[in-house]
Amino acid sequence: MDKFHSLKGIAAPLPIVNIDTDMIIPKQFLKTIKRTGLGVSLFYEMRYDNDGNLIKDFVLNTSPFDQSKILVAGDNFGCGSSREHAPWSLKDFGIRVVISTSFADIFYNNCFQNGILPIVVSPENLDQLMTAAKNQIEFNIDLPEQIIKAGNHSINFEIEEFRKERLLQGLDDIGITLGYQDKINAYEEDKKNKKPWLFKDT
């Protein structure tokens, strides 16, 4: 997995609440069997009209936001479907940080599997950062220090330690768990005796 350490750049403001994963990447793009190539379809229905032409005033279609690696969005970002295509498309577009007041659980988890840092801030801080983003003020995201700096604002954020480490080191989660293979096997042996009906073959 890609590492994440720190990032500098302007942020794209998307002041809409409850942005669901259907909006991030609509169903017609879920037919792929690959993880890559989805960036062009990110926010498809907001970015393109019925004929597939760019909608010029959508933020990610306007310079300099079309180069943003940071997204500032309204409450409850990533709700709905579990599709990991949502973080895949964000990442493929170039987004590595999403800032909101809250994230849906599955989306939040999926971000960390893909080297994307979702940051939760207070509603007041979100308002400040949204304004800073609109004004094209440079953001400086520092994961080791857990700080967002933008203009006069310096905002600390929380992140669970294991998630932080995984991002900083780009760890392979499955590889780590496979190190516990003996424990998994022992668990299964124990349950085979105690709850044999669970081991009836499907």
Added chain:
Amino acid sequence: MSNQSPKTLFDKIWSEHLVGQREDGTNLLYIDRHLVHEVTSPQAFEGLKLSNRTVHRPEATIAVADHNVPTINRQNIEDPQSKIQVETLAKNTKEHGIQYFDLMDQRQGIVHIIGPEQGITQPGMTIVCGDSHTSTHGAFGALAFGIGTSEVEHVLATQTIVQNPAKNMRISVNGELPFGVNSKDLILYIIGKIGTAGGTGHVIEYAGSSIMGLSMEGRMTICNMSIEAGARAGLISPDQTTFNYIKGRPYAPGTEHWDQAVEYWSSLPSDNDANYDHEIVIDSSEIDPMVTWGTSPEDVVSVKGTVPNPSSAKTENKKKSIERSLEYMGLKPGTKITDIKLDKIFIGSCTNGRIEDLRKVASIVKDKKIASHVQAMIVPGSGLVKKQAEEEGIDIILKDAGFEWREAGCSMCLGMNPDQLKPGERCASTSNRNFEGRQGRGGRTHLMSPELAAASAITGNISDIRDFT
């Protein structure tokens, strides 16, 4: 927490499945059953291949194609991408020795319908699937939640998931459900009350006499939409209704283990004095048949109500959000819900595509005709639901009324197959999401119960089942 301290149903399942703690402080939770479908699994199988990994316990996984499948002309999937995805699932499952119900198998259907139908879903289990509506299986007192594709790969490789415990929330609904109100209305009401982020970070346990009085089908509808309330999982205590449903199904415990299983299942309900991080109590008499007016499942109102006015919103953000929804939905503030004219009716999905739902619809539309301006389709949740309905003559009643009778699948709940709304079309839908573009670009979705959708099909407007004769 000591073993003696009172535990919730969630706490009990959680502690029974803890394999151990990793060095990074995270917990490894054992997964009893893994359900796999064609959309969220190809990249997981590809990942295994790229890192030369195998499936840890193939017999704990069941696969089915449901999202992409056509509901007519089953033999041929016309969309080449959909076809590749379904074929990829067949190939991957064969390669790894995973049981797969193919499109011609009568057991094929929506993954969350067939799990319970086959007896795969059982109390006390942990169940995951790369699909947010995995919460459905919580109706059996199983801890069931949706995961992303990277996690699908993790479960395939290790039969575990890295997880930290959720918070406990209990929503109790008490009292006899008023006439015309059923499980769909109940869950829509709950989502309206707590909001789509209300359950974030929590597992919701549904309790109280209204919930425990529901059939398994009704309980599944409730747990199914937990994700629309922000909770990854919903739970309902297993009881005799649960055991009766499971007994004798193909993958249920056999006679040799049945008593032992029931004894364990009976120990699962939350202890009386268990602690919850949040508690909500609802009197069912306050609930009406519910309908969504906007583009989030929390945008609900009584069928007797009106489309809200943005100016009544408490915050500027909420006002903007209502304005955006109303513009998308093509609705004016103050419009009576029952004055909203429909183009399409969709009955089906993992929320309401079970035999009980189809029976209700049939009883309402029997000897009637759908309005001339609407197109109505019924998509059974599985091949076996379809077969059962046909044995009961339900298909004849529905077809006589003007409904299209389709093959099983997810269909127009998300429109990955050809079943989609056209821009501007308005649909009464028994599914779970009214997001912008969900049922087709520009399509307008009103979520409601099968009863309301059936009545609305006949009148052509959103209709209150209580006024319907």
